[in-house]
Amino acid sequence: MRHYLGLSEYHFRQKKQNLPQFYEPGRLINGHLLLAGMSGTGKSWQSMRWMESAAQAGLELDVFDVHDELDGIAGATACRYSQATGYGFNPLELDTDPHTGGVNRQVDYLLNLLKSVTRQLGSKQEACLRHLLQDTYAMSGIWPDNANSWQRDRINETQRRQMVEARQWSQLRQFYPTLDDLMSFGRRKLQVLVIGGDNKSVSALDQLQKAFRRLSGLQGRFARGGSDDEREKLQKQIEGAKTQCVGQYTEFVENMQSGRELDDVLKYDSVDVLTSAMQRLELLNAAGIFRANPPPFGDSKVRVHQLKSLTAEQQVMFVKLRLQAIFDRCKRAGATRSGTELRQVVFLDEGHKYFSKEPDDIINVIAKEARKFGLGLWCASQSPTEFPEAFLTNVGATALLGIHSRYWPDAQRMLRCSEDTLHYTKPKEVITVKFQREGQADPPWQNIIVPNPGNPAGVAAAGFR
Ligand SMILES: Nc1ncnc2c1ncn2[C@@H]1O[C@H](COP(=O)(O)OP(=O)(O)OP(=O)(O)O)[C@@H](O)[C@H]1O
Ligand SMILES: [Mg+2]
Incomplete structure (x- = not known):
């Protein structure tokens, strides 16, 4: 796939040239993508266009939309998960690969x-x-x-x-x-x-367990001492509890x-x-999402899963179970020819909340191993520094849409960018991207003027497309 991003700002301003810039995952170390910016900087706007390019390139696309706002992608089929709609996937379905499933x-x-x-x-x-x-x-x-x-x-x-x-x-x-x-x-x-x-013997055994717990409690109290009177009373209760245990046990054995x-x-x-x-x-x-009621996506290649009605926990569980199924399917299709081309994209809005420190968490497995099977993980987030370092240092493309200056020190350290880079990023006008290519240890950040009818440079970028 090839996605038009806008014009190189350097060429536009310094050299008065229009040099278009593209996102081409096949040329990068993997098809993963991070789109980071604070609220209102155009994450949803950019994501939609990025995904439309993926859809146009014929890729399979699963969009996990926590705000119910991404269903406008051309050609997409959307499904809302809620108790009312009752759509869900059966979590007991198995991966049948003898090595990895079962x-x-x-x-x-x-x-x-x-x-x-x-x-x-x-x-x-x-x-x-x-x-x-x-x-x-x-x-x-x-x-x-x-x-x-x-x-x-x-x-x-x-x-x-x-x-x-x-x-x-x-x-x-x-x-x-x-x-x-x-x-x-x-x-x-x-x-x-x-x-x-x-x-009857099974219920007798349950009663025996209860009676035994009571006996142990009494014996504990007895061992802790107390007045002679109390101890005498406890001793009687212990005898009674023992008799009860023996009775329950007898009943258990007799009813076997x-x-x-x-x-x-x-x-x-x-x-x-x-x-x-x-x-x-x-x-x-x-939650409804684990009912065996697959959503009516038919053979649509662009599926928008609308998760707004679910709790945060349900969203995480649902997404991870889907990710597992998607990854299994990609693995069954085998490695891609080039090892870098994309077949399928998963888009996670608020992507940071699905990550964890567990190396065998499906999301970390996908970040590490999905490239060769043609699966790209695209994450949009307001909090880029909450991603694990392994993802930040391995992601094929990073796009910064505008980060609050309060988070600059963290962003500089974790994303390896300069203060200037962050300074030149202007929400909805100039985004800053880094493409990780094979054999390039520390590629530079580039500023790109994005299409936007609201300013002259943006109009030029829009016109170029
Ligand atoms: N390049 C652009 N050209 C024109 N309008 C834009 C552009 N980028 C963003 N916008 C508009 O700016 C507004 C905010 O953008 P958007 O909703 O994409 O932000 P966001 O980063 O997703 O915010 P939030 O984190 O709150 O969801 C929207 O109305 C969107 O249409
Ligand atoms: Mg948004």
């Missing part, structure tokens, strides 16, 4: 994602969720150690509902399980723990049927842990 990887991925965006996922809840996920896959005949079982078809909510109503269980196994399957499986397990389902009753309890820990694990899933489900 059940365990997806389970780890989902758990890490949950951990990274929600507070305090305890180790017991995590273990419980892991078992729920693994068992839900197993119910569909999808096994961690058998890559042949990872291939299933995509199902949507309506299809699933119809098949469940018609009790077509064996046909359902042809499709990936969904969050609904996971939750109804979890609810069944919870039922078993609470009322024993059709098995399969001998495997303990398995479920060990896996799912306790009613409390399973309940709080289920609450996490409810949270995911409430």
Whole structure:
């Protein structure tokens, strides 16, 4: 692709020449891009044009739009995600690559994602969720150690509902399980723990755990001492609690049927842990974005995902799950011929908020490894200094649209630019770009006059196009 940026300011002012400047990712070390500027400096305006060039070049484009303002790109199809629209993607679909995909990887991925965006996922809840996920896959005949079982078809909510109503269980196994399957499986397990389902021994065991916790508490209090009276009272309570434990244990053993009753309890820990694990899933489900209801993009190559109605946490989870799927798809298509040409672009508005310090976070993986598969990561941001250094030093093109002088020292240090560079950047009139080319250790920053009907130089730049 080739995107017209404007005219070289140096040639325009010093030499009275019109020298057009282009963004050509194929000539850079990678197709990643950072567009940075404070509010009102034209990030959205520039981004739209940049993306229109990508669309015109026939690239696939996924735009993650947190302000619902980028749907005007020519030829784009937009989809709003909200509880009302109910569009979403099934997070249980698998990458089928035997080396990089599969059940365990997806389970780890989902758990890490949950951990990274929600507070305090305890180790017991995590273990419980892991078992729920693994068992839900197993119910569909999808096994961690058998890559042949990872291939299933995509199902949507309506299809699933119809098949469940018609009790077509064996046909359902042809499709990936969904969050609904996971939750109804979890609810069944919870039922078993609470009322024993059709098995009394399991509920007796849960009662035994409760009675034992009470006994331990009493013994702790006894050990801490107190008056003779208190200790005598505690001693009696301890005896009572012990008797209760023995009773529950007896009931557990007497009601055993399969001998495997303990398995479920060990896996799912306790009613409390399973309940709080289920609450996490409810949270995911409430967002709507993980319902098996793919948005109606059809075969549109330019897809605008409108995320304004979601919470910040939901936005991050949604984008990362999509990024993973997009990266998997690009990898399946194989390396590009030149190793630098672009096939697909992902545009992240407020891009800094998706980055983290974790090296295996999908966004860092894409920043590092996506070039050869033709995937470009384009980020617009008001806070360029909040990107990790690895991205800032590796990004193929950086465009500064105007940074507040308060952040100049940080920007100079992190973006390796001079104060002059920042000084000559004039919002909506002159942008400053750096193109990282092969074999060029520290390329210079260039000033470019951008098209703008509001000033004479801008008119010249617009006319040139
Ligand atoms: N080169 C330009 N020519 C004409 N108008 C422009 C140009 N660049 C930006 N504008 C206009 O300036 C206004 C602010 O630009 P824009 O909305 O792109 O800023 P922004 O950096 O995205 O701001 P925010 O961070 O608040 O979203 C808009 O009305 C936009 O149309
Ligand atoms: Mg904007």
